[in-house]
Amino acid sequence: MFKQIRPQTHRWVSLPLALLAVASIFASWLPVRAANGIELVKVVGGLVTPVYVTDAGDGSGRLFVVEKGGTVRIVKNGQLVATPFLNISDRVADDGEAGLLSIAFPPNYAAAGYFFVYYNHKQDLAAPEAVDAGHNGGHDTVVARFRVTSNPDVADAGSEERILVRNQPYVNHNGGLVTFGPDGNLYIGLGDGGDGGDPQNQAQNKGTLLGKILRVSVGATGTYTVPNDNPLRGTAGAKPEIWQYGLRNPWRYSFDRANGDLLIGDVGQNKFEEIDHAAAGVGGLNFGWRCKEAYSVYNGSPPCTGTLTDPIAAYAHDVGQSVTGGYVYRGQDYPTLRGLYFYADFGSGRIWSLSRNGTRWNAPVEELDTGYNIASFGEDAAGELYVVDFGGTIYRLTSTAGQGLTDQVYLPNILLGD
Numbered sequence: 001m002f003k004q005i006r007p008q009t010h011r012w013v014s015l016p017l018a019l020l021a022v023a024s025i026f027a028s029w030l031p032v033r034a035a036n037g038i039e040l041v042k043v044v045g046g047l048v049t050p051v052y053v054t055d056a057g058d059g060s061g062r063l064f065v066v067e068k069g070g071t072v073r074i075v076k077n078g079q080l081v082a083t084p085f086l087n088i089s090d091r092v093a094d095d096g097e098a099g100l101l102s103i104a105f106p107p108n109y110a111a112a113g114y115f116f117v118y119y120n121h122k123q124d125l126a127a128p129e130a131v132d133a134g135h136n137g138g139h140d141t142v143v144a145r146f147r148v149t150s151n152p153d154v155a156d157a158g159s160e161e162r163i164l165v166r167n168q169p170y171v172n173h174n175g176g177l178v179t180f181g182p183d184g185n186l187y188i189g190l191g192d193g194g195d196g197g198d199p200q201n202q203a204q205n206k207g208t209l210l211g212k213i214l215r216v217s218v219g220a221t222g223t224y225t226v227p228n229d230n231p232l233r234g235t236a237g238a239k240p241e242i243w244q245y246g247l248r249n250p251w252r253y254s255f256d257r258a259n260g261d262l263l264i265g266d267v268g269q270n271k272f273e274e275i276d277h278a279a280a281g282v283g284g285l286n287f288g289w290r291c292k293e294a295y296s297v298y299n300g301s302p303p304c305t306g307t308l309t310d311p312i313a314a315y316a317h318d319v320g321q322s323v324t325g326g327y328v329y330r331g332q333d334y335p336t337l338r339g340l341y342f343y344a345d346f347g348s349g350r351i352w353s354l355s356r357n358g359t360r361w362n363a364p365v366e367e368l369d370t371g372y373n374i375a376s377f378g379e380d381a382a383g384e385l386y387v388v389d390f391g392g393t394i395y396r397l398t399s400t401a402g403q404g405l406t407d408q409v410y411l412p413n414i415l416l417g418d
Contacts, residue, residue, distance in 0.1 A: 037401030038337075038351070038367040043386065044080050045393040047073060049094075051176075052102045053378030053386050053394055058110035060152070063380065065394060068099035070119070074153055075394065086117070086146060086155040093122045098139040098168075101176030106218070107184055113148045114220055115155070116163070116186060118178045126167040131208045132193065133200050135169035143178055143188055145218070163223040166209055169202075170194025173249040173267075181215070182260045182280070185227060188214040188241075189264075191249035197269060197299065198290040203246050204302045206238040211289065213250055213264070215243035231284030244278060246286040246308065248293075252325035252376055256280075257383060258339075265325020265343055266311075269293050273323035274311035275343055275354065277361075285309045312361040313354055320345025326377035331384040334399040342367070342385060342397065344374040351387070351397075 043063075050073075052066040063075040070089030074081040092100045098120035105115045120139040128136045143164040148155050168174065173191030181187050192198040192211035203211025216224035224241075232238040244264070253264040260280030266287065268274060272294035276287045291297070291304035294314035315323075326343040340353040349370040355362045373390035377397075380386065385397040 037399045038353075039398050039400060040368065040370065040387055040395035041398050043078065043394045043396050044075050046080055047392040047394070049099075049390055050388050050392065050394065051099065051375045051390065053376065053388050054103060054105070055378075055380045056105040056109050056115075057107060057381060058105070059381070061381070062153075063378070063386070063394070064103055064105075065388070066100055066103050066117075068101070069094045070100045072100070072103055072117075072155070076153070081153060083154060085153060086157060088117075088119065088157050088160070091119075091121055091123075093120045093139045095171075096139075097172045097174055101174065102178050104178040104180055104186065106180055106186075112220060114145050115148070116143060116145055116178050116218065118143050118176055118188070120168065120174055121165075124167075126165045128167050128169065129208065131200055131202060131205055131210075132167055132169040135193075135200075137168050137170040137194060139168045139171050139174065141166040141168055141174060141190060161221075163218060164188065166190065168193065169200065169210075175250055177250070177252055179254070181255050181262075182257070184217075185215050186218045186224070187243065187253075188216065189247075189250040189253060190214065191251075192247070192289065198248065201290060201302045203248060203289045204286075204291065204304070206232060206235070206242060206245060209239055209241060211245060211247050212239075212242045213244040213247065213253065213262075214239075214241040215283065216241055243283045244285050244287065246288045246291070247276075248289040250325075251323070254325065254327045254377075254379075256328040256341075257330050257379075258328065261328075263325060263328065263341055263343075265323040267322050268314075268317075269298065270317075271296055272314045272316055273320060273345065274314040275323065275325065275341075276309065277312045278309075287311070313352075313364050315345075315364070319348065320350055321347030324374050324376060327379050327385055329383070329385055329397075331382055333382075333384060336401070337399055342377060344377070344387070346373055346375060346390070349374060 049068040051068045065073045070092035071084040072086040074085045100119040102118045125140045145161040147159040172194040175189040175191040177189040192203045218224045226240040232242045233240040249267040262278040264276040274294040288308040290299045324344045328341045329337045344351045349372045351368040352364040375390040376388040378386040387395040
């Protein structure tokens with residue numbers, strides 16, 4: 001999940017989450033400083049530690065907000081519906097970085113009536129695997145299917161069908177996002193299993209699901225199947241579900257709805273936060289962790305052979321502490337923003353945009369310094385963007401003018417250095 005710093009250690013362990021929520025509430029009283037016409041407009045408040053927002057793609061116009069404690073809430077006609085859409089707080093471990101972390105609706109949700117969630121369970125459901133070196137930190141990762149009732153605003157909490165369960169060696173670095181890609185497959189992001197520095201070298205080990213983004217095919221029943229064109233399918237010793245690897249904690253990632261490109265916000269360790277990119281349909285990339293942290297060498301002891309894919313943007317910890325990946329804006333309301341990728345930092349509340357010049361990425365532009373704990377972005381059916389403040393509020397990202405791109409200069413590694 002997003003990370004917080006223990007003084008003097010730079011390991012991702014939590015400050016009390018209640019304090020973070022209070023800090024975010026106080027920050028919401030402060031003025032938001034806007035650059036390039038970007039503004040945040042409040043949609044709804046009154047949420048409890050929200051971490052994700054999305055649209056069901058069913059034409060209803062509803063927004064579905066995931067609350068970390070185990071509930072999914074609906075925003076309908078601009079109002080927060082009192083009864084949760086889903087309440088599985090009885091089984092969700094929500095301490096530290098654990099919790100109910102995301103929800104994904106299949107492309108045919110309106111007809112199918114089922115959906116998937118990613119959460120950490122209160123119980124130890126899976127034994128440690130050999131690569132975990134015996135560690136079992138509880139908070140096991142669960143991806144499960146649920147079904148809606150005859151009331152479209154209420155799901156059946158008793159309909160759970162688990163399609164993936166993975167031991168969590170430590171309590172942090174859970175990943176946390178499930179989402180459907182433009183190919184109709186389900187993508188699942190898992191962190192490296194936690195602690196600090198990936199002590200079991202999970203992210204570089206293709207024999208484990210940890211530190212990876214997975215790609216699987218799912219339907220109305222059963223667990224999942226592995227697509228025939230997954231890059232490691234048939235590779236000896238490799239998990240065929242793997243789509244991308246070498247990731248520390250891919251807390252939030254997204255697909256550009258215009259071209260299918262994948263953009264990943266990978267939470268860093270001691271020095272840097274990074275944004276990674278993969279062209280549409282290109283899997284099997286190694287984004288470097290724990291060999292590298294962004295562009296910087298982190299640990300040379302793993303077998304760091306082959307091509308390591310560098311990030312397209314990164315920033316140091318004097319700028320922010322925990323990256324929150326976002327989306328490329330493809331909405332209709334703000335034409336001058338189209339093609340800009342927006343991302344943020346959970347610790348500092350800053351929001352940046354990235355633009356592309358052919359095959360090159362321009363230097364990041366800081367758009368806002370909000371003071372919020374930005375846990376996630378989200379898209380609605382029209383491609384408009386939303387910002388999730390962990391303190392309890394959903395905002396819509398708007399613009400009074402947009403951003404001109406003609407004066408941007410390509411500056412590789414602009415915020416980096418060993």
